[in-house]
Amino acid sequence: MTGPREQFKPTDHPNDHFIMTTVVGSYPKPTWLHRARDLQEDEDADFTEEDFEEAKDDASRLITEEHERSGLDVVVDGEMRRNEMVEYFAHRIDGYEFNGPVKVWGHNYFDKPSVVDEVSYGEEWLVSEYDFTSDVATRPVKVPITGPYTLASWSFNEVYDDDERLTYELADLVRQEIEALIEAGARYIQIDEPALATTPDDHAIVGEALERIVDGVDAIDAGDGSASDAPEDVRLGLHVCYGDYSRIYPEMLDFPVHEFDLELANGDFEQVDVFKEPEFTKDFAMGVIDVHVADVEPVAEIKENIKKALEVVPPERLTISPDCGLKLLPREAAYQKMENMVQAVREVEEELDAGEFEPGVAADD
Amino acid sequence: MTRIVATTPGLYPLPDWAKEELSDLKGHQKGDLISGDEGDEIESAYDRARTEIIDEQQAAGLDRIVEGQLRWDDMLAHPLAVADAVETRGIVRYYDNNNFYRETAVTGDLSASGDVAAELDAAAEHVDDLQAVLPGPYSLADLATDEHYGDEADFQAAIAEFLAEEAGQFPDVETLFLLEPSLVENPPGDGPDERASEAIDTVAGAVDAEVVAHTYWGAIEEKVYAHLMDAGVDAIGFDLVADHDENVYNVQEYGTKDDVALGLVDGQNTLVESPETIRERIDWFENRTSNEYGTVYATANTELFYLPVNKVEAKLDALGDAADIEEVEA
Numbered sequence: 001m002t003g004p005r006e007q008f009k010p011t012d013h014p015n016d017h018f019i020m021t022t023v024v025g026s027y028p029k030p031t032w033l034h035r036a037r038d039l040q041e042d043e044d045a046d047f048t049e050e051d052f053e054e055a056k057d058d059a060s061r062l063i064t065e066e067h068e069r070s071g072l073d074v075v076v077d078g079e080m081r082r083n084e085m086v087e088y089f090a091h092r093i094d095g096y097e098f099n100g101p102v103k104v105w106g107h108n109y110f111d112k113p114s115v116v117d118e119v120s121y122g123e124e125w126l127v128s129e130y131d132f133t134s135d136v137a138t139r140p141v142k143v144p145i146t147g148p149y150t151l152a153s154w155s156f157n158e159v160y161d162d163d164e165r166l167t168y169e170l171a172d173l174v175r176q177e178i179e180a181l182i183e184a185g186a187r188y189i190q191i192d193e194p195a196l197a198t199t200p201d202d203h204a205i206v207g208e209a210l211e212r213i214v215d216g217v218d219a220i221d222a223g224d225g226s227a228s229d230a231p232e233d234v235r236l237g238l239h240v241c242y243g244d245y246s247r248i249y250p251e252m253l254d255f256p257v258h259e260f261d262l263e264l265a266n267g268d269f270e271q272v273d274v275f276k277e278p279e280f281t282k283d284f285a286m287g288v289i290d291v292h293v294a295d296v297e298p299v300a301e302i303k304e305n306i307k308k309a310l311e312v313v314p315p316e317r318l319t320i321s322p323d324c325g326l327k328l329l330p331r332e333a334a335y336q337k338m339e340n341m342v343q344a345v346r347e348v349e350e351e352l353d354a355g356e357f358e359p360g361v362a363a364d365d
Numbered sequence: 366m367t368r369i370v371a372t373t374p375g376l377y378p379l380p381d382w383a384k385e386e387l388s389d390l391k392g393h394q395k396g397d398l399i400s401g402d403e404g405d406e407i408e409s410a411y412d413r414a415r416t417e418i419i420d421e422q423q424a425a426g427l428d429r430i431v432e433g434q435l436r437w438d439d440m441l442a443h444p445l446a447v448a449d450a451v452e453t454r455g456i457v458r459y460y461d462n463n464n465f466y467r468e469t470a471v472t473g474d475l476s477a478s479g480d481v482a483a484e485l486d487a488a489a490e491h492v493d494d495l496q497a498v499l500p501g502p503y504s505l506a507d508l509a510t511d512e513h514y515g516d517e518a519d520f521q522a523a524i525a526e527f528l529a530e531e532a533g534q535f536p537d538v539e540t541l542f543l544l545e546p547s548l549v550e551n552p553p554g555d556g557p558d559e560r561a562s563e564a565i566d567t568v569a570g571a572v573d574a575e576v577v578a579h580t581y582w583g584a585i586e587e588k589v590y591a592h593l594m595d596a597g598v599d600a601i602g603f604d605l606v607a608d609h610d611e612n613v614y615n616v617q618e619y620g621t622k623d624d625v626a627l628g629l630v631d632g633q634n635t636l637v638e639s640p641e642t643i644r645e646r647i648d649w650f651e652n653r654t655s656n657e658y659g660t661v662y663a664t665a666n667t668e669l670f671y672l673p674v675n676k677v678e679a680k681l682d683a684l685g686d687a688a689d690i691e692e693v694e695a
Contacts (some may be wrong), residue, residue, distance in 0.1 A: 100673035
């Protein structure tokens, strides 16, 4: 059983088939937003905290609109208020401290925080971000939230006996936030667990953390057999990227989520075959855009790759998105990649409507 | 009398100013990483950063000073990434870490670039007790993709020859650390285990220096360890942070070289070990093994780029002080 999906189909959707288009979350910030941050950090500048908040509101409004303009079915605000996927949350959790940037790859760094005391919910995380974005958006909004395993793995753990313990403590905090988001109206929540690809042998820990989250939130029926009287319209996704999926598949199919959002373009789609045997029983969100090269993939090329995804799941269980967040790309390239991606999806839908090819049958090669 | 030599496996984090400056000069995408022919501005930034890293090690009282490997964008795959007949491609995960390097595909006959030797030449101007660092041949072959040699044994041998040729161009160094995490992370089976040892031998034979084959992220399997003991190296390195019991077991069962390297300080956690803790760990190891060691290399277990700069400094100070405690007691 897969998740509630029909609510995200636009009322004016042009084709009979509907392959959902969305993005993973982050997007290049406008240069002026970086400048505004610098000004806010400069004690000599006449630029207040309120000025910076206004700048972030403006950026959020602008980038949400930019996502809508590209034609995406489900949008985000490009995480304009977030500096980084672990840092942002660690700043809002008591028990963390920051010591400075560490390398991820090349010249991409993040302020990897240290857990130096027991963790507890500090400041609010995402509800006001969701309120604002859903207010300005005319399309449904997805909320990406960093998962507890990644929050634990991408921190230095100075306190807990092991990262498993820390993961479960953080899962309780993530559950609290997801409850609050659902209360605020969010219906599409994507838990980001890129760290799972780092240490695939820990898939059972991720599964247990997800169970803790889902069991605590009545509004989620993730098709794991648990009966619930609560509304069943919350869609839960899991994003994992840059790893060897054969090490977590098919075990991950047991996770209590509706959709898996996975990176495949960076590895030239070599890993698609991993998901064909055994059968992929959840919704499949396939990355068709490489977020680490600025060259924009042509529509025709993206279409061919979408057809590879249709060998894994039928169109009604397929979502198309980029490999990962677009934030490291030049903004022009990021926009053009989204626009080409949406156009490719709509053309594939047209071809499906016209019966020009059978999904599930390998393209002629 | 055992001599304690405080050192590190290298691959330091760039100073924070250099992270920013080089990020601006080079960019953020796959094609922007180091190629070996960077321009003057970039070279100058690396020179300044290298001097700073050397000064820090000297101020902390380390007994061996590394060049820092600040240019190694692709971590241990660096020597290949800047060599001819190697293509750098999409980013791939660096062991089980949240770090990535470019897939390095060998597409033709390998030959040394002299890139690492040039870095050491630059450092040698400022340093007497210079320590070179290279990926061990088994780990480098494991990190790379072979599209030319075709046969696993031939590829392993070619990588070893390549590294030996690089090492042959080094200036005078006191010590060479060959980093072999793949011996733990992706252990060789029957046959490849013996070849891994021979490959290490090939590289070790290319320098007139003390050679340490350093392993980390756990303990190596018994049989692999037994073969490693046949390699002509002066010391084997053990990661006591990740797995002290299995490592000490290997030494109890199969012995070790006259010298030993001990990973005592965690290169992947900000919790700073005290000099006393470091000393206790050395004593613990010595008490459980019957050898009388000539030299104990007291080191971080892993490369240091995983840590923020302030914690690296604190850990270097602790390592330097731990070695001093010994000297006072002597």
